[in-house]
Amino acid sequence: MSEFKFGFVALLGPPNSGKSTLMNHYLGQKVAIVSPKPQTTRNRISGILSDDESQIVFLDTPGIHRMRGKMNRFLLETAWDALSSSDIIVVLFDAAFFASKPHLMEQELAPLVKPVNGSGRPVYVAVNKIDKVKDKAMLLPVMEKAQAMWPDAEFFPISARKGDGADVLLDKIKAALPEGAPMFPDDQISTVPMRFMAAEVIREKLFMSLQQELPYSTAVEIEFWNEDPEKNLVNIGAIIYTTKSNHKGMIIGKGGQNLKKIGIKARTEIEEMLEQKVMLELWVKVREGWTEDVGFLRSIGLGE
Ligand code: GDP
Ligand code: K
Ligand code: MG
Incomplete structure (x- = not known):
């Protein structure tokens, strides 16, 4: 018998990369709002996934990109705060977007490279929206660039919307969770009031x-x-x-x-x-x- 596992998983990525969609997919219900408009998720929203062996608290975050103004500063702080209180980091990006614009990748994802690589936590990169990439060969340069940006990470091509590949990523997360007792009742779905x-x-x-x-x-x-x-x-x-x-x-x-x-x-x-x-x-x-x-x-x- 292995010990019960408990931990926090930060979902980080640019706006519209599918962070809220992935969290809702795992929870089987809508906890965070999803919309094609950026900045839909403003606060740090958590979703709790419990089973017989583990409890995962997903920390959904506002998108990370270069922004100005007080509200945007708060949005960024919320994301970095999630990173520092997490056990595992999942980075998401929209692979369909970068498959057609690979030259934008380094620039757009730059804010996520140093903090994530320097975090000392396991990093899983979810290469999302693969359902939108008709020609899968287009993913190769995207994967190569991503591997250069996060050399110690593991990579998971997924579709958060359809659920493809999401189970493989979830198994990986569960395996990497630290041992610990659950912090929340198993029927609680969010820490947010x-x-x-x-x-x-x-x-x-x-x-x-x-x-x-x-x-x-x-x-x-x-x-x-x-x-x-x-x-x-x-x-x-x-x-x-x-x-x-x-x-x-x-x-x-x-x-x-x-x-x-x-x-x-x-x-x-x-x-x-x-x-x-x-x-x-x-x-x-x-x-x-x-x-x-x-x-x-x-x-x-x-x-x-
Ligand atoms: P967030 O800003 O990172 O939280 O992104 P959302 O979860 O709000 O998703 C942004 C938009 O992308 C929404 O319209 C989603 O329905 C869409 N989306 C998210 N994941 C996928 C996916 O895997 N495939 C496709 N085709 N669309 C997706
Ligand atoms: K959004
Ligand atoms: Mg969101």
């Missing part, structure tokens, strides 16, 4: 409802969360913040139609998540300059 997950669901529906011109300058704050155990109901109020009044109009939509749609979709998903009836009230408020306001960033869970 439910109210935060609810705010994330609202943010996802908001993203989905708006066109490409949507500013990334939106945030969701849960204003109240009132449980009514007798009716098995929770009454949730949330504020959507944006930086400009014309954005407010876009979010609300003609006759309030867009906001209503966001509300219905978010409520349905939060009900599934909580296994409880939900009443959801949404407001939209303009708050200029919030992406540079440290106090506000903290209040929505970004930064220290």
Whole structure:
């Protein structure tokens, strides 16, 4: 009989490399929001995967790339923080993108090379989105470059979306986990509080409802969360913040139609998540300059 294993696994990579998709795939349900837009994952979201022999806490992170501004600084800190509190590092990148643009690889992935190589932890590189690479020979230069960047790593061609190759990577992770007792009950799926997950669901529906011109300058704050155990109901109020009044109009939509749609979709998903009836009230408020306001960033869970 081997000992129980427990550990933290940091998922690091550029925006849109598929970190949240891979974590959700392993957990068999959506814990982190997934979207084709970068910067969907802002905070460090964890997902807990338990079985009879091990418990893994995945640390999903915002994408790592060169960015400016306070919010972006917080996003980067969140990612480095995950690296330093992890036992194992999984680096992801979009192989389909680099298969067609291999000359961009060194530059785009540069921020991930030194910190990862110097981490002293086992490094697994997930060469993701192989389902999108029709001509597999296109992967060879990509693999070669990646091997030169992370010489001590092991490489796993995967499709996080379809699940191809994901089991092989998971077995590897499990084998490399340190011995230790589980830190969480085996039915707990995330270390993130439910109210935060609810705010994330609202943010996802908001993203989905708006066109490409949507500013990334939106945030969701849960204003109240009132449980009514007798009716098995929770009454949730949330504020959507944006930086400009014309954005407010876009979010609300003609006759309030867009906001209503966001509300219905978010409520349905939060009900599934909580296994409880939900009443959801949404407001939209303009708050200029919030992406540079440290106090506000903290209040929505970004930064220290
Ligand atoms: P993150 O920013 O790294 O967390 O990336 P997401 O998980 O949010 O994924 C970004 C986009 O890539 C989403 O539209 C995903 O559906 C898509 N995606 C992720 N993994 C794969 C994959 O293996 N294959 C394909 N075709 N798309 C993927
Ligand atoms: K994304
Ligand atoms: Mg993400």
